[in-house]
Amino acid sequence: MTSHTGAMAVGATVAGGIALRQAFNRSNSKDTKTTASTTTAPRGNGKNVGILALEVYTPRTYISQTALEEHSGVSAGRYTLGLGQEGLAVTGDAEDVNSMALTVTHSLLEKYNIDPNSIGRLEVGTETLVDKSKSTKTVLMDLFPNNTDIEGATVINACYGGTSALLNAFNWVESDAWDGRYAIVVAVDIATYARGPARPTCGAGAVAVLVGRNAPLALVDPRERATHASNVYDFFKPDHSVEYPVVNGALSQECYYRALEDCYSKFCDRVDRLNGVVEESADKEHFNAESADFFVFHAPYNKLVQKSYGRMHFMDVRRKYAKDLVRKDSEEKKDDEDQQQGENTKPPQRPGLIAKECLTKPIEETYSDKALEGTLKSISKSSYSKRLSDANAASKIVGNTYTASVFLGLASLVDKAGSRGDLTAGKTAVVFSYGSGALATMYRLHIRDPTSNGSDRVFTIDDMAKKLDLSARLATREEVHPQELDLALETRARMHRGGAPYSPVYPTIGRMFPGKS
Numbered sequence: 001m002t003s004h005t006g007a008m009a010v011g012a013t014v015a016g017g018i019a020l021r022q023a024f025n026r027s028n029s030k031d032t033k034t035t036a037s038t039t040t041a042p043r044g045n046g047k048n049v050g051i052l053a054l055e056v057y058t059p060r061t062y063i064s065q066t067a068l069e070e071h072s073g074v075s076a077g078r079y080t081l082g083l084g085q086e087g088l089a090v091t092g093d094a095e096d097v098n099s100m101a102l103t104v105t106h107s108l109l110e111k112y113n114i115d116p117n118s119i120g121r122l123e124v125g126t127e128t129l130v131d132k133s134k135s136t137k138t139v140l141m142d143l144f145p146n147n148t149d150i151e152g153a154t155v156i157n158a159c160y161g162g163t164s165a166l167l168n169a170f171n172w173v174e175s176d177a178w179d180g181r182y183a184i185v186v187a188v189d190i191a192t193y194a195r196g197p198a199r200p201t202c203g204a205g206a207v208a209v210l211v212g213r214n215a216p217l218a219l220v221d222p223r224e225r226a227t228h229a230s231n232v233y234d235f236f237k238p239d240h241s242v243e244y245p246v247v248n249g250a251l252s253q254e255c256y257y258r259a260l261e262d263c264y265s266k267f268c269d270r271v272d273r274l275n276g277v278v279e280e281s282a283d284k285e286h287f288n289a290e291s292a293d294f295f296v297f298h299a300p301y302n303k304l305v306q307k308s309y310g311r312m313h314f315m316d317v318r319r320k321y322a323k324d325l326v327r328k329d330s331e332e333k334k335d336d337e338d339q340q341q342g343e344n345t346k347p348p349q350r351p352g353l354i355a356k357e358c359l360t361k362p363i364e365e366t367y368s369d370k371a372l373e374g375t376l377k378s379i380s381k382s383s384y385s386k387r388l389s390d391a392n393a394a395s396k397i398v399g400n401t402y403t404a405s406v407f408l409g410l411a412s413l414v415d416k417a418g419s420r421g422d423l424t425a426g427k428t429a430v431v432f433s434y435g436s437g438a439l440a441t442m443y444r445l446h447i448r449d450p451t452s453n454g455s456d457r458v459f460t461i462d463d464m465a466k467k468l469d470l471s472a473r474l475a476t477r478e479e480v481h482p483q484e485l486d487l488a489l490e491t492r493a494r495m496h497r498g499g500a501p502y503s504p505v506y507p508t509i510g511r512m513f514p515g516k517s
């Protein structure tokens, strides 16, 4: 095992609960400022809790998806065009989530010169368990030798654990329990699949996130966020002797869509309510798939993100169509009353491209509609390029990183758009995190200039982008032959069968990012 190896390194009760919550939300929305546009976000409670810094670690070796297509004997384009992926990070039995988490956390502390004693919360999200009891969080305590007073543990729920850890950190920093110190969230996974169609969606990576107040990437308003939780078996790991999941690929996509649509519809309602948007007008519009400047999605593979973003546009059109129908009904009633006056009613609007039956039938019945999928792709294409391609750039070449995926997306956004100077104060990014089983949350961050706050220590987007240097670092990785993926996964399978103690066999000399002295 290595450490510090890389500098890259269901009834009445429920109904009652909902009613109570709605009443609570209504009473709390009274003191929220109404803004002209949903792109102008309400600014929370002034604490500006959010992300201060980000650090990424990935293995130094990767496999090209084009080479993998050829090696696997599948048709050209199956992984590159079919899944939208270009590469995947590969690692064998010489690395595990503990070593990767140590590396990325150490690197975060070092790059930002963070005193380990200034950390009051440390929480990890992972589903690649090294031990069923001893948490990766406790392993990380070696980096905090004089500080035993650190809350937090390891959170497990497929790809969602890191987001749960982040929400815990946000809550702590926002609460009366906060003692002024920072929180760190580490999301880390090695995504592996048995031979078959899911194997090209392997990958590995870790992201460490520094959380505090006066953040340059701050939560817009905690009341906006929306969660979907359900009991489904789309992806799970019931056999403790193998690392691979049992996965139903088609079901997992449907579950992802369901979670996204549930979160998105609740999220839109909450943002609209908090912004006082009841009726769409010239200066107020309902929150929609183009209201935010950027979107960051959990990205098992790029094609799913593209399709999912298209479905958000579909949701917008369905919502508008449903509202127009209600309006038309009431206008028709009025029209009946006013018939003598000869008034006409307007038909409900819908983009002509989408078949009318798709707008009214149960949404689940549209999941496998390929014609609709193509239409949504063309409707959302240019907005996708503008709003999602930066965040997806890293996962396209690193692959799935499970819990770390959505954080890698944030890092990629900072790296690409931040370096271009496009992450200017006032812009917003909507984040969607999904973990099979299933749990999902949507929340919104806004970009701030924290320098005017007068704090002793200021973290900025510019500094984050420079320190991440993500594209440049990923460009230094070494491409290895696709057969390395099989070898690496065999060594990991051997490790799982062997248990402890264990000596790694996967070749690592000269194949890891150099450690720092």
Ligand SMILES: CC(C)(COP(=O)(O)OP(=O)(O)OC[C@H]1O[C@@H](n2cnc3c(N)ncnc32)[C@H](O)[C@@H]1OP(=O)(O)O)[C@@H](O)C(=O)NCCC(=O)NCCS
Residues within 6 Å of the ligand: 075, 076, 077, 078, 079, 081, 082, 083, 197, 198, 199, 201, 247, 248, 249, 250, 252, 253, 256, 300, 301, 303, 304, 436
């Ligand atoms: C995602 C997954 C189901 C894909 O498996 P698959 O067998 O390749 O699935 P398909 O046969 O439907 O092919 C996928 C796409 O590639 C396309 N494709 C296949 N061969 C192609 C080729 N040569 N050129 C271009 N496209 C090609 C298919 O038409 C299909 O396109 P579509 O998505 O637009 O319909 C599989 O990788 C998986 O199980 N992954 C893990 C689970 C997962 O990540 N779930 C996500 C939610 S968390």
